Amino acid sequence: MAKVCSKLLFLSAICIFIAQAFAQPNFLYHFCLDNGNYTSNSTYKANLNQLLSSLSSNTEIDYGFYNSSYGQNPDKVYAIGLCRGDVKPDVCRSCLNNATNLLPLLCPNQKEAIGGYDYCTLRYTFRDIFGIMEDSPALYMWNNNNVSANVDQFNQDLRTLLDSQRVQAAKGGSLRKFAAGNATAPNNQTLYSLVQCSPDLSEQDCSGCLAGAMGDIPKCCDGKQGGRVIRPSCNFRYEVSLFYDPTGISVLSPPLVPPVSPSPPSTNSPAAKGKKSNKSLIAIVIVVPIVAFVVLIISICIYLRIRKPREQPESDEAVDEITSAEALQFNFGTVRVATDDFSDANKLGQGGFGAVYKGKLSNGQIIAVKRLSRDSRQGDQEFKNEVLLVANLQHRNLVRLLGFCLERTERLLIYEFVPNTSLDRFIFDPIKSVFLNWEKRYKIIEGIARGLLYLHEDSRLRIIHRDLKTSNILLDSEMNPKIADFGLARLFALDQSEENTNRIVGTYGYMAPEYAMHGQFSAKSDTFSFGVLVLEIISGKKNSCFQHGENIDLLSYAWKNWREGKALNLVDSNLKAGSTTEIMRCIRIGLLCVQENVADRPSMASVVLMLNSYSVTLPIPLQPAFFMHSNIESDTSSQWEYDPKRTDSDQSKGSLV
Incomplete structure (x- = not known):
């Protein structure tokens, strides 16, 4: 009975989260990235659950940016939660809680996923993403209404407004990189816009990310009264009606527009044009019976459920960046099994410094292993120092070093696997x-x-x-x-x-x-x-x-x-x-x-x-x-x-x- 009940509760939870996705009028997007999978009973899954459950639990953090990690390599999980700069703390945490529940269901077993609402975005992955500017995958959305006249002047006014906000946001501190404001557009229209970066970016990376996103306007929103480009590390939006809360940005920056709240025009992706007027009715029809079903299940099974107290996430010391090479060390036996004892079938190539092999770890992660030539004159400590140097280089256009193995005459470097060769x-x-x-x-x-x-x-x-x-x-x-x-x-x-x-x-x-x-x-x-x-x-x-x-x-x-x-x-x-x-x-x-x-x-x-x-x-x-x-x-x-x-x-x- 307990097992049946447990399965029913799990099913009911899924129903709730799916219903929430329909019920949220501002649910935007999700990307399930094909960069490796995990199994339901794996250490990675346990670490992901623990991290997401505690991501936004620190009520002392009221500036809407949460970044943390949990676990040890190769099952370590990194996550970033970012709320829009004008959103109040309680709304921010509620939005992130919904995202942490929903995104793993929408991207089952994927190690890396990105999802977002109007008010917040969530990212989690197996790789260190803190302080790293990433510009893909990108999402383009636009207002269905066209600019009626003076399109060139409208575009020029928009560019001037966004550029000034880009500079302002990039100069923001580690708590917030956000700017919002308005300008006068042709035909006496008021043009509203906001820009935002992940606060852990440098000023240069934030500016570069936003500049690149703004360069995509001709691809999606040219001649439109509103549009947005959303990238993992930054985003912007503009409309001819006020769509953000000016009172919400007054804490870290003065309000730039009068506190009025007309309804914003719809901003639609290609897959979501039209039919939004029926969404609330659909949500009611779906949510009410699901909630009734869930209440019934919980009433029957609650006495069989024993709630275990959640473990506390690791201390801050555990999530700091690598401070010693030993944190990156792999067991030689593990790598040998992963590469089928360095079989020729798994050999990817041969270079001047050794052969490269494809491998698969027990958790399903695909790796590339460089087996260095044995005649290297480099000492063990020098080798570790070099590994530590490369491991601290984190950028989407650099191959990521996952770790190393040093055993007797064997020197192995373990990298992320890049499928399309060179x-x-x-x-x-x-x-x-x-x-x-x-x-x-x-x-x-x-x-x-x-x-x-x-x-x-x-x-x-x-x-x-x-x-x-x-x-x-x-x-x-x-x-x-x-x-x-x-x-x-x-x-x-x-x-x-x-x-x-x-x-x-x-x-x-x-x-x-x-x-x-x-x-x-x-x-x-x-x-x-x-x-x-x-x-x-x-x-x-x-x-x-x-x-x-x-x-x-x-x-x-x-x-x-x-x-x-x-x-x-x-x-x-x-x-x-x-x-x-x-x-x-x-x-x-x-x-x-x-x-x-x-x-x-x-x-x-x-x-x-x-x-x-x-x-x-x-x-x-x-x-x-x-x-x-x-x-x-x-x-x-x-x-x-x-x-x-x-x-x-x-x-x-x-x-x-």
């Missing part, structure tokens, strides 16, 4: 390259640029990658790029601009001239490699073995055609349907990045701005550094190493590592 397997393959249209290639270029910007400027560490190339760019299930392989990366002090080395290791064709010839490297060395990548992505050809009717490298060919006004000769024939203006702009950015003089190359911050804003005027590129060494046959998958202090005859014997 960029070179697509871009240089005559069959697969067809699937990379210009939109996808542009997305890849943008993602690589953002990842490099994070390494150079936005992380607490300043990292120079030194080996950026197509085989070190991995592609996830949605073809988002992730920079991988930090085996050659160097840590810079925050105020350090360059460094010299006598041991030059890298990949021929991607090395900046000052590094290849003199051992000098800096962030601008990575910029050079990025420029080569951009030109390769556009042309579909390798720089190091490019031929076009004569023995000439890709940079020389690109420069020659640019000077002659024939830059489109460089473009992959598969991209003829792409945006010519955008392609030409990217060719120009690529040429700016490979200029011979280090000082002439843009920083990655400038590159990201060039890619995201057409209002930025691009400089005229100067001559790039050419690599016209016809006697050297190079493969982009190999590493090139030489010592500048050796004689010319010795240098010609440069070793591969």
